[in-house]
Amino acid sequence: MPEFEYVVKDKQAKSITGVREAATADDLIAWLREHDYLIVRINERKAKVQIFSKSSVGGKRARKIKMDELVVLSRQLATMVEAGVPLVQALSILTEQVENLNLQRVVQAIHDDVESGSSLSDAMSKHKKVFSALFVSMVRAGEQSGNLEEILDRLASYTEKTSALQKKIKSALIYPIVVATLAFLITFAMLTWVIPQFADIFKQLDAPLPLPTQLLISFSEVLRRNIVAVVIGTAGVFFSFFQIIRTKKGRLVLDTLKLKMPIFGPLILKVAVSKFSRTLSTLVKSGVPILNAFDIVGETAGNRQIELIVAEVRNSIKEGESISAPLGKKKVFPPMVVRMVAVGEETGELDKMLTKIADFYDVQVDNAVEGLTSLIEPLVIAFLGIVIGGIVIAMFLPILTLTQALG
Numbered sequence: 001m002p003e004f005e006y007v008v009k010d011k012q013a014k015s016i017t018g019v020r021e022a023a024t025a026d027d028l029i030a031w032l033r034e035h036d037y038l039i040v041r042i043n044e045r046k047a048k049v050q051i052f053s054k055s056s057v058g059g060k061r062a063r064k065i066k067m068d069e070l071v072v073l074s075r076q077l078a079t080m081v082e083a084g085v086p087l088v089q090a091l092s093i094l095t096e097q098v099e100n101l102n103l104q105r106v107v108q109a110i111h112d113d114v115e116s117g118s119s120l121s122d123a124m125s126k127h128k129k130v131f132s133a134l135f136v137s138m139v140r141a142g143e144q145s146g147n148l149e150e151i152l153d154r155l156a157s158y159t160e161k162t163s164a165l166q167k168k169i170k171s172a173l174i175y176p177i178v179v180a181t182l183a184f185l186i187t188f189a190m191l192t193w194v195i196p197q198f199a200d201i202f203k204q205l206d207a208p209l210p211l212p213t214q215l216l217i218s219f220s221e222v223l224r225r226n227i228v229a230v231v232i233g234t235a236g237v238f239f240s241f242f243q244i245i246r247t248k249k250g251r252l253v254l255d256t257l258k259l260k261m262p263i264f265g266p267l268i269l270k271v272a273v274s275k276f277s278r279t280l281s282t283l284v285k286s287g288v289p290i291l292n293a294f295d296i297v298g299e300t301a302g303n304r305q306i307e308l309i310v311a312e313v314r315n316s317i318k319e320g321e322s323i324s325a326p327l328g329k330k331k332v333f334p335p336m337v338v339r340m341v342a343v344g345e346e347t348g349e350l351d352k353m354l355t356k357i358a359d360f361y362d363v364q365v366d367n368a369v370e371g372l373t374s375l376i377e378p379l380v381i382a383f384l385g386i387v388i389g390g391i392v393i394a395m396f397l398p399i400l401t402l403t404q405a406l407g
Contacts, residue, residue, distance in 0.1 A: 004028050004044050006086075007117070008037035013144045015040070015117060029084045038146060041088040041115060065103045065130055067163040071156045073098070073107070078152035088115050106130050119143055134279060134296045141287040151286050158282045161358075162275065165365065169271060172369040179380045183387065190391055192227065195220040198395050210401065212394040248304070255304040259332065263375070267368045272306050273337055274361035281354035290317060305332065323350075 004025060008016050016037070022028040025042055032039055073094065080090035091111035098104040106127050113123035121140035124131040135155060142151030199217045202209060209217070223230065244250035258268050279300055283293035294314035301307040309330050316326045324342035327333045337357055344353030 002044055004042055006032065006042045007040040008032055009040060009119070009143065010037060011144075011146050013119065026084075029086070033084055036146060038143065038148060039084070039086045042086045065100060065106075067159055067166075069098075069100055069103055070130075070135075071160045071163065073103070074152045074156035074159065078149045078156065081152065082149035087120060103130070120148070132296075133299055134283065137288050137292060137296055138283065138286045145287050154282060154286060158278060161278060161362070165271060165274060165362065168365060168369050169267075172267070172372050175373065176376045176380060179384075183380075183384050187387055187391070190388070191220045191223055195391070195395065196224065202398055205398075207398065207401075210394075210397045212390075213397050216391065216394045252304040252308070255306075258303070259305065263372065267365065267372060268303075269332070269334075270361050270364045270368060272301065272303050273333060274358050274365060276301065276306065276310070277337070277354045277361065278358035281351045281358060284354070285351040309333075 002023075003019055003021050005019050006017070006028065008018075010016060020028060020031070022031070025044065028042060029039060076094060076097070077090055080093065081087065085093070088111060091107060091114060095104055095107050095111060098107055109127070110120070110123040113126070114120055119140070121136050121143055124139060125136045138151050138155055139148070142148035145151075195217060199220070202213070202217075245254050259265050259272075261268070276297060279297050280293060283296060284290065288296070291314060294310055294317065298307045298310040298314070301310060309327070309332060312330075313323055313326045317323060322342070322345055324338050324345060327341060328335070328338040340353050340357055341350070344350035347353075
């Protein structure tokens with residue numbers, strides 16, 4: 001009967017190494033699972049799990065790792081762990097299936113660390129650009145509770161919904177940005193090239209020009225003479241702006257203004273509330289300690305003002321206070337959210353209440369994006385009509401005046 005070397009973790013996340021005879025590896029896996037062990041590695045003596053060779057990366061491209069790829073990775077790993085596949089073997093399989101070469105290298109490094117005796121969470125924590133603090137903390141909680149497959153599946157669901165939310169926001173913003181950029185380029189081209197052509201014609205006619213035409217030609221001449229200074233000045237303004245918002249104070253001012261914007265502010269707030277609720281719900285449900293959960297929520301908030309509020313809530317919890325009280329004091333979170341959090345604390349079902357809040361605000365974001373898209377389109381058309389139409393009218397006013405004078 002063959003002998004198998006195995007490495008497992010018990011419920012206290014302690015590593016246990018041993019050797020046992022079994023008819024097949026599946027028999028050993030069944031025995032280990034009966035004793036509530038988390039399987040890290042199983043090797044038949046004088047045999048090792050094969051790792052992918054250099055040829056297996058053929059045809060794969062190195063590119064930025066996307067959230068959707070992490071969703072697939074989490075789901076596949078959860079499925080294999082639930083099926084009883086040893087963790088090292090599961091990671092080995094994933095290295096062969098991952099299409100992104102950068103992600104493949106990360107998974108390979110994690111495989112090597114786990115095979116050397118590290119926990120999955122410790123191995124992931126070495127790749128902070130790929131796996132966030134939330135990801136690592138939830139995996140660690142899964143290892144400690146023995147529910148790693150459930151936590152990985154929950155992580156996949158969370159990442160999937162977060163990715164969908166980000167895509168909705170991008171789709172709402174990309175249309176006005178593209179149209180506004182085109183409008184700016186068209187206006188700039190008319191001011192620097194088209195209007196000077198008309199100005200030369202008007203000079204040859206030697207006729208008095210209407211005031212709008214004179215102002216437009218004068219502005220065009222000033223822009224042409226100082227075009228280098230205008231370009232440098234514009235670049236300097238943008239550079240200074242990005243340098244300022246990199247500071248904590250500058251970012252706080254910008255994020256505060258974002259929440260107070262007349263059209264986009266409510267949408268940004270709904271996104272922030274949804275992200276806060278879903279992240280905290282996922283962490284609490286996964287067994288992450290509440291103080292650690294609020295540290296992670298603050299890091300992933302995406303808004304400096306929300307981040308400061310989360311830090312204050314964490315301090316109040318540390319001092320024995322509730323979550324809802326400091327949330328209500330700042331007047332940023334809607335009253336409904338504060339009341340639902342308070343009910344969740346009183347009933348002991350905070351995670352369920354937070355999930356309901358997140359689901360509610362996801363629907364609100366969908367409706368807001370649709371309304372914003374339908375509102376922006378006529379506004380952009382009106383803007384183009386006023387600006388470009390105004391320029392065209394100003395240029396044709398002298399021609400109309402001359403035509404009436406000749407008639």
